[in-house]
Amino acid sequence: MDNEAILILDTQDIENRLVRLAFQIYEENFEETEINICGIQGRGFILAEKIAKQLEKISPLKVNLTAIEIDKLHPNSKSVTLNPPLMNLSNQVVVLCDDVLYTGKTMAHATVPFLEAGVRKIQCLTLIDRNHLAFPVQPIFTGLSLSTTLQERVEVDFELGKVWLKE
DSSP: TTOEEEEEEEEEHHHHHHHHHHHHHEEEEEOSSSEEEEEETTTHHHHHHHHHHHHHHHHOOEEEEEEOOOSSTTTTTTEEEEEEEOOOOOEEEEEEEEESSSSSSSHHHHHHHHHHHHSSSEEEEEEEEEEOOOSOOOOOOEEEOOOOOOOOEEEEEETTEEEEEOO
């Protein structure tokens, strides 16, 4: 592939998938009055913001949005924090968002504060699932499932509205 970038999704594709993901979240949680959309810092949080906006458009759910601050390179070396902190998560539903799911390591470690808080349900959402899971994390909501080699990278740029596959 000689460092070529293959366009996987463009702005309209991303938007269509975000709308579909929001509807899927609402369909799975229509009996709730409140939902917590939590994105892993960086592009995961940008994705969470976009999903939260879509949910607010299509549903009566009260949407709480928060960023998950975690060391992505060494997720078990430091504690995971929520910004802003979510209060009283007992018996709540959390949708944990990240742009690309690769091995599941970051997402698995990101669940810790929610497990400790006694949430009722954690649902994982990813725009791109690369299908190389090494940790017990299974996305409930996926924008695109993409089989890649270990040498390839998936890059998401929400500002440009593009997702590329690069070697």
